[in-house]
Amino acid sequence: MSKLILTAVGGDPAETVRLDNEQQLTVGGGDVLVEVEAAPINPADQLFMLGWFGVYPQVPNALGAEGAGRVLQAGPEADQTLIGRRVIILPTFVQGTWADKVVVPARNVIPVTDDADPKQLAMLPVNPATAYALLHDYVALKPGDWIGLSLANSGVGQFVIALAKRAGIKTLAIVRRDDAAKQVQALGADLAVVAGENLGDRIAEALAGAKLRVLFDGGAQDLGELVRAVEDGGTVVTYAAVTGQPPVLPLGDLIYRGISLRSFYILNWIQQTPRNDLERIYTELAELVAQRVISATVEATYPLRQYREALAHAGQQGRSGKVLFVPGQDA
Ligand SMILES: NC(=O)c1ccc[n+]([C@@H]2O[C@H](COP(=O)([O-])OP(=O)(O)OC[C@H]3O[C@@H](n4cnc5c(N)ncnc54)[C@H](OP(=O)(O)O)[C@@H]3O)[C@@H](O)[C@H]2O)c1
Structure with missing residues (x-):
């Protein structure tokens, strides 16, 4: 043995x-x-x-x-x-x-x-249980709602995309490589955006007026850019810190727009x-x-x-x- x-x-x-x-x-x-x-x-x-x-x-x-x-x-x-x-x-x-x-x-x-x-x-x-909990335990999502996720090509991300698609929920997938963007689109992500310069503007353009009900964050360095796409009163759920940095949200989003920061831990x-x-x-x-x-x-x-x-x-x-x-x- x-x-x-x-x-x-x-x-x-x-x-x-x-x-x-x-x-x-x-x-x-x-x-x-x-x-x-x-x-x-x-x-x-x-x-x-x-x-x-x-x-x-x-x-x-x-x-x-x-x-x-x-x-x-x-x-x-x-x-x-x-x-x-x-x-x-x-x-x-x-x-x-x-x-x-x-x-x-x-x-x-x-x-x-x-x-x-x-x-x-x-x-x-x-990972699938994490994806399931992220989709069920924070915001009551309905078909047609938009959600966003960083680390979208990760195992967690792939399960979030698949479960969301099955529920008719639309996904904005943030990745850091072009080939990962192609991969998540092939898996069913509605929009894929590669992190980098002017990320917030590029996300806003891609969403064409739609807002995210919730954002699942795995440790994006540019969380402040991503959170601009979250609706007023919306939610950010942090579940990983791949960069080793804590999630930092601009005060204006937290206070004036009422964005909540929550977390998930599988154990x-x-x-x-x-x-x-x-x-x-x-x-x-x-x-x-x-x-x-x-x-x-x-x-x-x-x-x-x-x-x-x-x-x-x-x-x-x-x-x-x-x-x-x-x-x-x-x-
Ligand atoms: N809170 C919880 O209970 C819970 C549950 C499950 C997973 N997690 C966490 O969720 C994360 C994903 O897990 P997984 O199993 O799905 O991972 P995975 O399939 O191994 O994928 C790793 C992901 O992390 C990205 N990544 C790695 N280093 C990075 C960096 N320095 N900056 C930005 N992105 C980076 C990779 O991007 P590239 O492909 O571009 O390298 C890839 O998207 C892990 O951090 C894990 O610990 C937490």
Whole structure:
């Protein structure tokens, strides 16, 4: 049994991550043993390894926030009907998913459809749920409304675009590269604008008088330019800080125009969402994956043993999609 673990916080993952090949796995009463089919490398994993995430590593700390796999075994107090089922593993930053097998408290898995690509299901717990919550929990959106998003070509962005399109909501997608603009338009974004000079003016021109009801911001440096497109009394939801800078809104927008700044964090959302709702939402999202309504572009998959290459690849900017571990490739 193989599992990637973090041995020190900060520094180069090539030095701080180790593949542990001799794990003794004990399945506790309320646990399940899952054979992992796929597990992505997310920015949150990278932040976690650096000690910059909302949860601080307790080294040695198992790595990998989310994943999908099949239940091989269930402890006596766990639901026995889970055995043989495909499940998604919810993020805790404790149990780890970058492993060929993992023991997880049964409450941290949710059974999902067998009829979908496990790589896509492995990415379900974090980004699609984030997109779902962004679209449902802040502003009551209706068909024809406009929303805006920075980081639009990211995994989160791709899911926001797909879910919004399905709901008849129009999307203004902000990216930082021409090829990413083409990519998000192909995915269904109504408008794509590349960040840079005169961004606010170019957005206003593209929107032709329309205003955004809500803006989802992943850390745009020029948030003040973007917020000009938000309607009076509208909302900005911040959920990431790729530039490392806090979201800064001009005082005039905050005070005179009544723009609200709110935030989202997936671990709080999972903790605060009643279990029935979590199961309903993830089941619905898994069905959308099976129907190919939502997906995230995959750029590469790696076996666990190539973790150094995989982590370096995931750390590159300008990727076309996600990098995942597929432990079955180790065989
Ligand atoms: N708050 C939450 O609970 C929550 C939940 C999910 C995700 N997130 C965060 O959301 C962000 C996106 O996650 P993801 O998994 O969707 O990411 P992803 O698919 O790996 O995509 C990364 C995105 O970040 C952009 N980017 C990277 N460095 C940047 C920089 N210095 N300046 C501007 N843009 C930069 C990339 O643009 P290029 O393609 O041009 O390089 C790309 O659009 C991450 O920061 C993640 O931590 C937060």
